[in-house]
Amino acid sequence: MTSLRPAPSPSRDSAFFWEGLNRDVLLGQRCSNCQKFRHPPRPMCPRCQSLDWQTIELSCRGTLHAVVRPVHPPLPTFGPDCLVALIDLPEGIRLLSNLCEIDLYDAQIGMEVEVFFVETESGDKVHQFRPIGGALG
Numbered sequence: 001m002t003s004l005r006p007a008p009s010p011s012r013d014s015a016f017f018w019e020g021l022n023r024d025v026l027l028g029q030r031c032s033n034c035q036k037f038r039h040p041p042r043p044m045c046p047r048c049q050s051l052d053w054q055t056i057e058l059s060c061r062g063t064l065h066a067v068v069r070p071v072h073p074p075l076p077t078f079g080p081d082c083l084v085a086l087i088d089l090p091e092g093i094r095l096l097s098n099l100c101e102i103d104l105y106d107a108q109i110g111m112e113v114e115v116f117f118v119e120t121e122s123g124d125k126v127h128q129f130r131p132i133g134g135a136l137g
C-alpha cells in the first residue's frame, strides 16, 4: 500500500493556489499592473511593487529545469523513488514539485512534462509532474 503524502500547509498568500489544486487546476498569480507572473505567491509584485493581482489558470505543461533524488534525510511518505524537480512553465514561473513515472537517469533537462494531481493524507491535493506520454522506454 502506498502511503499518502503529507498535507500541504497553505498560507494566507498561497491559499488560492492550494484551493485550485483541490479542483485539479494549476492557478498562478499575475500582477494586474504589469502582467508579470510570480511564484510562490506573495502580496507585492517584485517588478512594479503593485499590490493588485489576479489568479490565472496556468499551463498544464512545462519543461524540466532541474531534478534530484533526495538522499538524506529519508522521506518515508514520499517513497524511495521520489524525485524533486523544478518545472519551468510557459508563463515564466518555476514550480517546485515531484517528477514521477520516470527513473532519475532517464530524466533529461528540458524534457516536456505535464501536471497531475494526487491526494494527500488530509484529502487535499498536491501537484506532481510526469513526462508527456508516460514513462519512457
Ligand SMILES: [Zn+2]
Pocket (backbone or CB within 6 Å): 031, 032, 033, 034, 035, 036, 045, 046, 047, 048, 049, 050
Ligand atoms: Zn507588476
